[in-house]
Amino acid sequence: MSIPETATPHLLSGVRTKYDKVRGNWVLLAPERAVKLDQIGVAILEETTGSCTFGNILDALSTKYNAPREQISGDVQKFLTSLIDRRMMEVRDVSV
């Protein structure tokens, strides 16, 4: 199941990022889970504000990192889907 470009992903309540000073990296904290975030994960979550659509997120990342949209789309889709499957994120899609 893929996320439509018009859908708006957002982190669920009780799911938050934190800079882990001891280990020197960002983590995503959720019920019973701590997910280590790499630079790409951090960059994606910075754009996932809850008011930007998936399409907006791809535009922003493409501009910011000077990378072709079609090249990053798959990775971003995969990352967000993994969070959706783990009940850390949901999407709202007003167009459906």
Added chain:
Amino acid sequence: MDAPQPQPTAEITYGPPIAMLAELTHRCPLSCPYCSNPLELTGREGELSTEIWIDVFRQAAELGVLQLHLSGGEPASRRDLEDLITACRAHDLYSNLITSGIGLTEKRLTGLKERGLDHVQLSLQGVDAAMADMIGGYKGGYNRKMDVAKWTTALDLPLTLNAVVHEKNIDRLPETIDMAVSMGARRLEVATVQFHGWADKNRAALMPTREQAKLCGQRVAEARERLKGVLVIDYVPADHHADYPKPCMGGWGSTGLNIVPDGRVMPCHAAHTIPHLVFENVRDTPLADIWNHSSAFNAYRGFDWMPEPCKSCDRKTRDFGGCRCQAMAIAGDAAATDPVCIKSPLHAQLQAQAEADAHADGPLTYRKMPA
């Protein structure tokens, strides 16, 4: 505590702990016959003070703990739970309240959320009042739990339902899963009773049959697929019917630590059953010293301590030789291969005993606080 402190060797690799289980109290209104608390329970007078707990939370955060599980007994039995949640947020620890629900009101839960509580894990003893209250030994417990579940989701706090399963309720797993979904829980833990301590006294009453355990595993696998994106299911199988041991604690002293109500620090909640281990206390020793230098934590860290058949086994990096406490209880040697493993000389005996207990029945021996 002047126990000899072995120095970590190059082979021992461990980082800072990710999670800490704070057993705030052994007091609990319920008396579940499989309680993971020790047979010798600590009374109120032996518990750490609010100030010490708060300082321990600070030390834990500095050490690298990310997740703080507030447990018991029933953590809501502590009147200072509010202050402890405030301290979790002040030290930026992710707080998880592991509760039976008894002792919480809508007002109290709202207050805990305002102070920064991150997540509620609610225990479930059965899918109806008759079963749940019989197992918990507390009349009215089930109805209160249903209220707590409603308040939790209405407050938009993430909810995990923790269903402990055994011979008497394991067949009702489909209803348990439906209940978790209809409550709006995001996670369900299906945890088969682990036969230590109180549960060991109730083997005849609670040991599931091999067929029950197998069906439970199949149902979990089916539900995980069907409910992807709806409900996350974590599963602790019936290890006495398995061929390989569980990766207990993800490896001894590797990722987590446990503080018991009187302040002693242990690698797992049953570690006190290993008689030669000496546990330091947060009243006397800084938490970082305990994590890094405690002889109890270093005893089974890494792989150097392993005898055969674990030492040369290619599964050792996956299951770490299983559960030290189970090895102690059944083999009489905490360094032995977990008798659950097919490579253990005690495997056949363990399975035969599990089979016998599964087909036996007996009265429930409930957990009791000392008079």
